[in-house]
Amino acid sequence: MNSSRRSTLSRLLWGAAGAVAVPVAYVAARFLRPPVTEPARCVAGSIEKIRSQPTTLVRVGLNDAVVQPMPDGTIRAISLRCTHTGCPVHWVDASREFHCACHGGRFDAEGRVIAGPPPRPLQRLRVEEIGGNVVVIDEPPVDGVPDEPPTA
Ligand code: FES
Numbered sequence: 001m002n003s004s005r006r007s008t009l010s011r012l013l014w015g016a017a018g019a020v021a022v023p024v025a026y027v028a029a030r031f032l033r034p035p036v037t038e039p040a041r042c043v044a045g046s047i048e049k050i051r052s053q054p055t056t057l058v059r060v061g062l063n064d065a066v067v068q069p070m071p072d073g074t075i076r077a078i079s080l081r082c083t084h085t086g087c088p089v090h091w092v093d094a095s096r097e098f099h100c101a102c103h104g105g106r107f108d109a110e111g112r113v114i115a116g117p118p119p120r121p122l123q124r125l126r127v128e129e130i131g132g133n134v135v136v137i138d139e140p141p142v143d144g145v146p147d148e149p150p151t152a
Contacts, residue, residue, distance in 0.1 A: 039139030050075055050134045060138040064088060065125055067136060077125040077136045078111045084118040098122065 040061025050056055056067040064080040080089050080098070087102035097114065098107040106115040111122030126137040 039137050041135055041137045044134040044136050046133055047129055058136055060125065060136050065136055067134060075127050075134055077127050079123040079125055079138065082118055083120040083122065
């Protein structure tokens with residue numbers, strides 16, 4: 001093989017290696033530093049309206065949440081997304097519990113796990129009062145673990 005052919009073959013091999021390495025490096029970089037996404041948010045309603053009813057069901061991003069005025073004057077929001085694998089949970093008035101139909105998870109009225117496989121309580125969502133309205137914000141917890149609801 002003459003040196004010209006060897007040189008051409010070498011350039012082709014390095015080019016092919018580069019063609020593979022660049023996308024692999026891009027995917028690795030995206031994995032190590034995922035894109036920043038804005039948290040989902042919604043206007044649940046006016047403060048007066050939210051305070052006038054025991055619960056308000058809202059849609060925040062892809063999930064439902066229940067917004068409740070509390071006796072101490074605060075307003076809280078609990079995600080209705082099960083912490084097991086993300087199925088929707090629903091309120092069962094008779095037992096005063098949230099139930100998940102997927103694998104039988106059950107949560108008390110505070111969102112604490114009382115049965116089934118869910119590893120964590122239902123997530124508390126951030127609530128802000130902005131311009132006379134209640135805004136619910138579903139943002140991922142900083143450390144990846146949702147806040148624990150207060151103990152009874
Ligand atoms: S997703 Fe709710 S118990 Fe499995």
